[in-house]
Amino acid sequence: MAKKAYNPAMNKHSSRCNVKNYFAGLALDRAAGVRRDPEWLQKRMQAPDSYFVPVWRERNLLRAEASAAALLSRAEVDPWLENADAVVFLGEDGESAYFALFLDGGDDAVPTQLVGFGEFHQLKGAAEGLGENDRGLLAYARAMAHWHGRQRFCSDCGAPTHSSSDGHVRICSSSECGREHFPRTDAAVIVVVEHGTSCLLVRQPRWREGLYSALAGFVEAGESVEDAVVREVYEEVGVRVIGQRYHSSQPWPFPSSLMLGFEAKAAAREFNPGDDELEDARWFTREEYAAALASGEVKMPSRPSIARRLISDWYGRDGAVLSDVD
Numbered sequence: 001m002a003k004k005a006y007n008p009a010m011n012k013h014s015s016r017c018n019v020k021n022y023f024a025g026l027a028l029d030r031a032a033g034v035r036r037d038p039e040w041l042q043k044r045m046q047a048p049d050s051y052f053v054p055v056w057r058e059r060n061l062l063r064a065e066a067s068a069a070a071l072l073s074r075a076e077v078d079p080w081l082e083n084a085d086a087v088v089f090l091g092e093d094g095e096s097a098y099f100a101l102f103l104d105g106g107d108d109a110v111p112t113q114l115v116g117f118g119e120f121h122q123l124k125g126a127a128e129g130l131g132e133n134d135r136g137l138l139a140y141a142r143a144m145a146h147w148h149g150r151q152r153f154c155s156d157c158g159a160p161t162h163s164s165s166d167g168h169v170r171i172c173s174s175s176e177c178g179r180e181h182f183p184r185t186d187a188a189v190i191v192v193v194e195h196g197t198s199c200l201l202v203r204q205p206r207w208r209e210g211l212y213s214a215l216a217g218f219v220e221a222g223e224s225v226e227d228a229v230v231r232e233v234y235e236e237v238g239v240r241v242i243g244q245r246y247h248s249s250q251p252w253p254f255p256s257s258l259m260l261g262f263e264a265k266a267a268a269r270e271f272n273p274g275d276d277e278l279e280d281a282r283w284f285t286r287e288e289y290a291a292a293l294a295s296g297e298v299k300m301p302s303r304p305s306i307a308r309r310l311i312s313d314w315y316g317r318d319g320a321v322l323s324d325v326d
């Protein structure tokens, strides 16, 4: 079960992405222009150096030590490829093509054909131990698995759908309908609110003890991302945003979000957490934040989250260095 090394130099998009949030920056050409060509796709799928990324019940297969994705070769999946729930072409790195392979089947038991290849893990918990490309690859596969699982029936007429050969469209089986369904991504904003040198962080009661994080919420229908930043901050803490700057984005396939990170400027320090979702909201100067972390009173968001990066970047903007904490 060899794992082929990715070659980022082969990827023409990789130079665009300067900020590497967890799950972002996958060095793979998605080949969207050719992946719907059945002949091309068959050739890629049959190639001995193609690799398959199994997903079962939205969990990813990792090697036993959970430090790398378990990628299966064409020969290894050959006996049961035909019976997979769906196969999705993910992309190629110049030499090898990568496919996600879904084995949900409604059964609670780990598919017997995969016993011995690794163990299935929830990606959110395992992400820290993985390399950048494995994170991106597994997130992509997980997001597609979730969508396939949720789009088994046509939302127009209720008839069953089937996957297109490349796995990026599900097609309604009714000859009268035939609608094509595409993967959906739900946009959410996540915002670090600042006033002077302070930053406003919030806490929800269901979060682990001590965790304070940035404000976040989904973009609503008919709303721009910028308007969502203003609305979310006002709804959650009653603070008027008078300026905002886009930071970076992050695919967050738990199950299907795209996190859009912003830094926002507050009109004033007064706030009113009227939303029942919040247990607390607090302004922190850098000194107060560092002291609260050091004492254990406050915890940072987990490393995979864009919230952690937003807060770290706020803290480090004037050259301050936050010592590594959990």
Ligand SMILES: [Zn+2]
Residues within 6 Å of the ligand: 154, 155, 156, 157, 158, 159, 172, 173, 174, 177, 178, 179
């Ligand atoms: Zn239909």
